Amino acid sequence: GLIVDVAENGKEAIELLKKQPEYFYELIFMDLQMPVMNGYDATTCIRLGVSDYWKQIPVIAMTANVFQEDESRATECGMSGYITKPIVMDVIYTVLEKWLSRL
DSSP: OOOOOOOSSHHHHHHHHHHSOTTSOOOEEEESSOSSSOHHHHHHHHHTSSSHHHHHSOEEEEESOOOHHHHHHHHHTTOSEEEESSOOHHHHHHHHHHHHTTO
């Protein structure tokens, strides 16, 4: 079955990753604008993690912004993909198929 966890901010997302065994999560949807720690900083921390799992887990940016600089910044911090709000379920399914079919 599919397990979904929700973090209120980037710091909490990192704590969730630390609590679970490696490869527990297969993909992360990361909001760029969050309190405490934004998605860019959280993804940078994940990519600096100590294992290949942290370096390779797909992290998909989610944002209301459609500016090229946001997409470029998402790529620079190590995000795997980028989708804009409002979220369309067909887009979510396409992202899941793309990144989870490799497992």
